[in-house]
Amino acid sequence: MKCTRCGGSAEVKLRQHNANFCRDCFVPFLHKQVGRSIEKQNMIAPGESVLVAVSGGKDSLALWDVLIELGYQTTGLHLSLGIGGYSDRSTEKTVAFAEARDLELITVSLREEGLAVEDAARFTRRPACSACGTLKRHYFDRLAYDRGFPVVATGHNLDDEAARLLGNVLHWQMEYLARQHPVLQPTHEKFVRKVKPLYRTTEFESAAYCFFRKIDYVIEECPNSVGATQLIHKDALNKLEAASPGSKLAFVQEFLQRAQPQLASESNAPPRSCESCGMPSFAELCARCRLVREIESKRARHAASGA
Amino acid sequence: MRITILPEKKLVELSGRRRVGDILTELGFLPGTAMVIRGDELIPEGEMVEADDEIEVRSVISGG
Numbered sequence: 001m002k003c004t005r006c007g008g009s010a011e012v013k014l015r016q017h018n019a020n021f022c023r024d025c026f027v028p029f030l031h032k033q034v035g036r037s038i039e040k041q042n043m044i045a046p047g048e049s050v051l052v053a054v055s056g057g058k059d060s061l062a063l064w065d066v067l068i069e070l071g072y073q074t075t076g077l078h079l080s081l082g083i084g085g086y087s088d089r090s091t092e093k094t095v096a097f098a099e100a101r102d103l104e105l106i107t108v109s110l111r112e113e114g115l116a117v118e119d120a121a122r123f124t125r126r127p128a129c130s131a132c133g134t135l136k137r138h139y140f141d142r143l144a145y146d147r148g149f150p151v152v153a154t155g156h157n158l159d160d161e162a163a164r165l166l167g168n169v170l171h172w173q174m175e176y177l178a179r180q181h182p183v184l185q186p187t188h189e190k191f192v193r194k195v196k197p198l199y200r201t202t203e204f205e206s207a208a209y210c211f212f213r214k215i216d217y218v219i220e221e222c223p224n225s226v227g228a229t230q231l232i233h234k235d236a237l238n239k240l241e242a243a244s245p246g247s248k249l250a251f252v253q254e255f256l257q258r259a260q261p262q263l264a265s266e267s268n269a270p271p272r273s274c275e276s277c278g279m280p281s282f283a284e285l286c287a288r289c290r291l292v293r294e295i296e297s298k299r300a301r302h303a304a305s306g307a
Numbered sequence: 308m309r310i311t312i313l314p315e316k317k318l319v320e321l322s323g324r325r326r327v328g329d330i331l332t333e334l335g336f337l338p339g340t341a342m343v344i345r346g347d348e349l350i351p352e353g354e355m356v357e358a359d360d361e362i363e364v365r366s367v368i369s370g371g
Contacts, residue, residue, distance in 0.1 A: 001353050013351040058369070219365065241339060
C-alpha cells in the first residue's frame with residue numbers, strides 16, 4: 001500500500017479521508033489537522049499560555065506533543081485520580097513524558113486532597129465515573145483560574161465527541177447539546193475557555209501518532225470503564241463507520257454547523273457562585289462541594305459506627 | 308502467527324498467511340479500532356501478515 005502523499009510505503013489507512021500515509025507524512029498531516037481545528041474555531045489566541053489536562057493516555061499526551069510542535073506555550077495539569085494502581089501508572093507515564101521533554105507539569109493527587117475517586121464512590125455510592133467527572137471538571141477550572149491560564153485544552157477526540165453526541169441525541173438532552181462544542185467560552189468570572197483541539201482526530205489517529213512519535217502512554221483501560229455506556233455508543237458508531245467511512249466526522253461536523261448554533265442561542269442563564277468555594281455553580285453548592293459534604297458525612301458516620 | 312492482544316495481554320495463535328483486515332475481523336475488532344504492530348512498524352489493513360510473524364494487536368478505544 002502506497003502513501004497518498006509521497007508514494008512511499010504506507011503504515012496507516014485512513015478510510016474517512018480516503019488516504020494512506022507513511023509515518024513521515026502522517027505526523028505533519030496530524031499537526032496540520034489539529035492546527036486547522038485550533039484556527040478554525042479560534043481556540044487559542046496568539047501568545048496565550050495553554051493549560052493542557054493530561055491523563056497519561058494516548059489522546060492527552062498526543063495533544064500535548066502536538067501543541068508543543070505547533071509552537072504553543074503549554075503547562076501540563078495531571079490529576080492523580082486515586083483509582084488504585086491504574087492511577088499510579090498513569091501518573092508515572094505523564095511525569096516521564098514531561099521530564100523527558102523538560103516540560104512544566106502541575107500534579108494534583110486527589111488522594112492527598114482526601115477525595116480519591118475510589119473512596120468517593122465507596123462512601124457516596126455514586127458511580128465512580130460520576131464522582132471522577134465532577135472532580136476533574138472542578139480541578140481543571142479551579143487550577144486554570146488560580147494560576148491565571150486563559151485556556152484549558154483537553155484530549156477529547158472525534159470518537160469521544162461522536163459518542164457524546166449520540167448519547168445526548170438518544171435522550172434529547174437539549175441543555176447538553178447546547179453546550180457540546182469544541183470551544184466553551186467562559187460564562188462566569190472564574191471559568192476560563194475550554195477547548196478540544198482533537199475534536200476531528202480519531203482515536204486511531206492519536207494512537208498512531210503516539211506510536212510514531214514513540215510516546216509511551218497508558219495502554220490499559222480505567223477499571224471503572226468496563227460496561228460504560230460511552231463504549232456502547234462508540235461500538236455502534238464504529239459499526240456505522242465500517243459500513244460508511246466518514247460517518248463519525250460528518251455526524252459531529254454537521255451537528256456543529258447546522259444544529260448547535262441554534263441550540264446555543266437558546267441556552268440557559270449563566271451559573272452563580274458556589275457558597276462554599278466560590279466556583280461556578282447552578283445550585284447553592286457546586287457539585288464538588290456537595291460531593292465533599294457527602295463524603296465527610298459518610299466518613300463521620302462510618303467512623304462512629306466503627307468506634 | 309503469534310498475536311498479543313492489548314490491553315488484555317491475551318495470546319492467540321492463528322495459522323497461515325493472512326490479511327490484516329481478516330485478522331482483525333477474526334479477533335472481533337472493527338476497522339479503525341485497533342493498531343496492528345509488527346516490531347517497529349504499523350501494518351495497514353490491506354497488507355499481509357506472514358505465518359511466522361509475531362504481531363501485537365492494540366485496541367485504541369478508550370472511554371468511561
